[in-house]
Amino acid sequence: MAYEYDDQNIFAKILRGEIPNSTVLETEHCLAFRDITPLAPDHVLVIPKGPYVTYDHFALEASAAEIVDFTRTIGKVCDMLGVRPGFDGDGFRLIVNSGTNGVQEVPHMHTHIMAGRWLGHMLPSAKQD
Ligand code: AMP
Numbered sequence: 273m274a275y276e277y278d279d280q281n282i283f284a285k286i287l288r289g290e291i292p293n294s295t296v297l298e299t300e301h302c303l304a305f306r307d308i309t310p311l312a313p314d315h316v317l318v319i320p321k322g323p324y325v326t327y328d329h330f331a332l333e334a335s336a337a338e339i340v341d342f343t344r345t346i347g348k349v350c351d352m353l354g355v356r357p358g359f360d361g362d363g364f365r366l367i368v369n370s371g372t373n374g375v376q377e378v379p380h381m382h383t384h385i386m387a388g389r390w391l392g393h394m395l396p397s398a399k400q401d
Contacts, residue, residue, distance in 0.1 A: 275333075277323040283380035287321055297349055301341040304349045304385075313388025314353045314364075318346050324381040326370040346383060355387040365391050 278284075286293045287303060294306040296316050307315040320342055324330040331339070346366065355361035364387035369376040 275325045275329045277325055278379055279323065281378055281380050283317075283319050283378050283382065284323070287319070296352065297345060299341050299345050301338045302345040304345055307384065312386040312391065314355065314386065316349055316353070316385045317382045318342065318349060318385065319380060319382045325379050326374075326376065327368045327381055328370065330381045342383075346385060349385055350387075353385070353387055361387075363387065 282291070285291045286305070293303075295303065296306060297304040301321050302318055303321065304316050304318045307317050320330060320334065320338055322330075322334060322338055324334060330342070334342075350356050350361070350364055351359070353361075353364070355364040357363045364385055367384040367386065368374075368382070369384075370381075
């Protein structure tokens with residue numbers, strides 16, 4: 273088994289500048305931009321610039337520099353959004369959908385940062401489509 277990266281996915285096109293995005297922050301290894309269909313007042317996606325498909329792919333194969341930059345970028349975006357608990361923010365949620373059961377739509381690893389409203393409990397208790 274191997275990870276197969278589809279370089280025609282929409283986030284690859286964003287990284288190549290082929291389609292526009294609403295950038296919040298760009299770093300050496302990452303891009304953070306607003307989700308086109310926000311599910312919360314603040315809904316930002318953080319993606320690595322490298323060709324990683326799923327979270328496990330990134331966690332197992334990315335370099336230490338990429339992983340540190342990714343984690344720091346999430347922290348910086350939370351700071352920029354003013355959502356840090358204990359720093360005048362009301363909190364946030366990170367979501368990383370991976371694969372079929374994770375209902376991942378775009379096959380380029382990304383973390384959703386969602387904030388700006390009460391987000392409810394983590395998952396519905398019953399199975400849903
Ligand atoms: P996921 O289901 O975790 O793969 O989430 C993919 C996310 O990408 C969804 O929340 C979409 O709204 C978002 N999305 C798709 N196309 C774009 C785009 N062109 N710009 C910003 N966000 C997008």
